[in-house]
Amino acid sequence: MRFTYIVMWFALLAWPRIAGADGKKLVVVVAKGSELKSISRGKLKHCFLGDSVSEGGKTLVPFNASIEAPERSGFDRAVLGMSRDEVGEFWVNRKVRGQSAAPRALPSNAHMAKIVAKFPAAIGYLPVDQLTPELQPVAVDGVPYTDPHYDIATL
Amino acid sequence: MSHFPIAGAVLLAVTASTAYAQPSPAAPPAESHDAAMANAADAAAEAAAIAATPGAAHPADDVDLTALGLDASGGAIFDDKLNIYGFADMSWQRQWGGPNAITQQSFVSGKLNLYFAKAFTPKWRFLAEIRFMYAPNGSAADTGTAGPSTAPPTNTTVADTTDFNHPLTWGGIAIQRAYVDYALDTLLTIRAGHFLTPYGIWNVDHGSPAIISAYAPHIISEALFPEAQTGLELYGSALVGDYQVGYYATLSNGRSPVEPTQDLDHRVALGGRLEFEAPWAGTFKVGVSAYGGRATEIVTQAPPLPPGAPPDPTAPTVPYQWSYNEHDYAADVQWDHGGLHLQAEYIYHHRDPAGDIVTPSSQGTNQGYYVFAGYRFDRLWNVMPFSYYESWSPLGGAVNIKEINGGFNFRPTPAVVLKAMMSDVWGGSASPGPDLRIFTTQLTCVF
Numbered sequence: 121m122r123f124t125y126i127v128m129w130f131a132l133l134a135w136p137r138i139a140g141a142d143g144k145k146l147v148v149v150v151a152k153g154s155e156l157k158s159i160s161r162g163k164l165k166h167c168f169l170g171d172s173v174s175e176g177g178k179t180l181v182p183f184n185a186s187i188e189a190p191e192r193s194g195f196d197r198a199v200l201g202m203s204r205d206e207v208g209e210f211w212v213n214r215k216v217r218g219q220s221a222a223p224r225a226l227p228s229n230a231h232m233a234k235i236v237a238k239f240p241a242a243i244g245y246l247p248v249d250q251l252t253p254e255l256q257p258v259a260v261d262g263v264p265y266t267d268p269h270y271d272i273a274t275l
Numbered sequence: 276m277s278h279f280p281i282a283g284a285v286l287l288a289v290t291a292s293t294a295y296a297q298p299s300p301a302a303p304p305a306e307s308h309d310a311a312m313a314n315a316a317d318a319a320a321e322a323a324a325i326a327a328t329p330g331a332a333h334p335a336d337d338v339d340l341t342a343l344g345l346d347a348s349g350g351a352i353f354d355d356k357l358n359i360y361g362f363a364d365m366s367w368q369r370q371w372g373g374p375n376a377i378t379q380q381s382f383v384s385g386k387l388n389l390y391f392a393k394a395f396t397p398k399w400r401f402l403a404e405i406r407f408m409y410a411p412n413g414s415a416a417d418t419g420t421a422g423p424s425t426a427p428p429t430n431t432t433v434a435d436t437t438d439f440n441h442p443l444t445w446g447g448i449a450i451q452r453a454y455v456d457y458a459l460d461t462l463l464t465i466r467a468g469h470f471l472t473p474y475g476i477w478n479v480d481h482g483s484p485a486i487i488s489a490y491a492p493h494i495i496s497e498a499l500f501p502e503a504q505t506g507l508e509l510y511g512s513a514l515v516g517d518y519q520v521g522y523y524a525t526l527s528n529g530r531s532p533v534e535p536t537q538d539l540d541h542r543v544a545l546g547g548r549l550e551f552e553a554p555w556a557g558t559f560k561v562g563v564s565a566y567g568g569r570a571t572e573i574v575t576q577a578p579p580l581p582p583g584a585p586p587d588p589t590a591p592t593v594p595y596q597w598s599y600n601e602h603d604y605a606a607d608v609q610w611d612h613g614g615l616h617l618q619a620e621y622i623y624h625h626r627d628p629a630g631d632i633v634t635p636s637s638q639g640t641n642q643g644y645y646v647f648a649g650y651r652f653d654r655l656w657n658v659m660p661f662s663y664y665e666s667w668s669p670l671g672g673a674v675n676i677k678e679i680n681g682g683f684n685f686r687p688t689p690a691v692v693l694k695a696m697m698s699d700v701w702g703g704s705a706s707p708g709p710d711l712r713i714f715t716t717q718l719t720c721v722f
Binding site for chain 2: 160161162163166171172173174179201203205206208209211212213215216217218221224
């Protein structure tokens with residue numbers, strides 16, 4: 121009987137929660153004129169998880185949306201495969217290990233647009249309706265954001 | 276005792292079936308610790324982040340880059356502030372068990388570690404980690420063997436001359452690591468100073484918030500590899516498609532009680548590690564490590580007598596050194612899939628005598644492994660039930676210690692971790708039950 125209770129308890133805990141509805145597409149962006157036109161999802165993930173990633177002769181410097189922003193949770197889920205709590209745990213653990221700190225989190229999409237446009241090595245992401253002429257969209261795994269199969273979006 | 280294998284089997288069965296579940300968004304956390312950690316040195320950015328409406332667009336011309344600590348001219352981007360942070364833990368532990376076990380229970384004020392991190396330029400970086408301790412108060416001299424020391428505990432209580440000679444108990448500090456990194460390239464970073472030995476998983480996780488259980492397996496805490504070394508470390512990594520390959524190479528003073536400041540035997544120790552990471556149904560990592568060098572111990576007691584010589588109780592107690600050559604090897608594997616976390620390590624240590632003085636600890640093999648499984652749920656404070664099994668053969672080979680552990684790790688916020696853990700330990704005695712049972716609860720936080 122106790123064994124049955126244990127099984128039921130774990131099954132209840134493990135029951136998946138329902139995923140959210142479709143959101144706005146998030147476009148990975150760099151400064152206009154950059155040689156970076158496409159990046160693999162794996163490299164993008166490593167870049168935003170603190171590993172040093174070079175593209176076009178430059179070491180990329182990632183910038184995140186603020187932790188509360190829907191852009192951040194959408195990007196973390198689609199690219200890093202992590203929930204908000206998992207991302208927090210990941211960075212806290214890295215700091216305890218003495219490894220590099222999290223990418224800077226910017227307070228707004230306007231900050232993201234300006235910083236990425238200004239710094240040639242910066243890479244970030246924005247909702248599709250926040251793109252500016254100074255920014256260059258980057259395809260992910262060769263899939264441009266205009267493709268219907270592009271799947272990086274807010275939750 | 277017999278419930279642990281059942282719980283472990285249930286855990287594995289359930290986690291295997293749920294590992295393929297659809298990822299789901301988590302409930303919003305109580306605090307944005309990630310953002311705070313990312314911007315710890317930038318109060319202005321934090322204030323702006325709090326004031327900003329999430330997702331709201333601001334006119335780009337109003338964005339002040341200098342308020343974020345960035346060079347508005349578009350120069351290098353790096354955080355040059357001195358970042359100070361740390362972690363602390365406190366526990367309650369009870370142990371009891373077989374006929375030879377000592378029954379005791381205690382509250383324990385454990386680790387209090389402070390980090391100091393600073394980047395001087397995008398390539399130059401400094402990190403120090405200092406542990407504040409009550410030790411040597413209450414601690415006995417290390418006898419070089421596992422288990423409780425037979426030496427009397429130290430009492431550091433003194434009269435505080437600055438406070439009317441009231442009793443004051445002092446403690447010490449331990450410099451866990453202090454080094455400078457120079458990142459020549461993603462393929463090569465040169466590290467100089469006192470650093471944690473790059474081997475396995477647990478020794479790198481290092482701090483109580485990052486490790487899942489309340490304490491490390493014996494094969495880690497008994498330092499089959501040196502926990503830290505002083506010298507040079509070269510490391511780097513490369514992405515090959517979606518795969519990552521990394522390496523570490525170390526050149527150091529080797530193992531000794533004074534290794535941060537002296538190489539007693541004037542022989543460098545060499546070590547290295549290769550690791551591979553692949554996005555196979557989540558993240559799969561595997562690594563192999565090796566270390567070799569001469570270790571020199573300093574002991575203050577009567578030197579060992581030649582074989583067959585009668586004991587001499589009047590022999591003077593003097594400091595003397597003895598050495599051994601060690602060869603250590605390790606392999607580790609880790610797989611994360613959603614909330615499922617599996618890891619295992621095997622460590623082998625062998626030593627041979629070096630020099631004229633041979634002690635019972637100068638030779639032999641010390642080896643063991645552990646296998647760990649856990650699953651992080653996204654509810655009930657992000658609870659992770661976990662279990663691990665360890666087998667350890669200490670130096671001498673006469674005893675094989677087996678241990679099964681199970682518990683829960685709660686993470687209500689990324690910076691706060693609660694643990695409850697039960698351990699059954701068998702050390703080869705003839706008694707039917709475990710030789711020792713340990714129940715531990717631990718609260719740890721990052722600040």
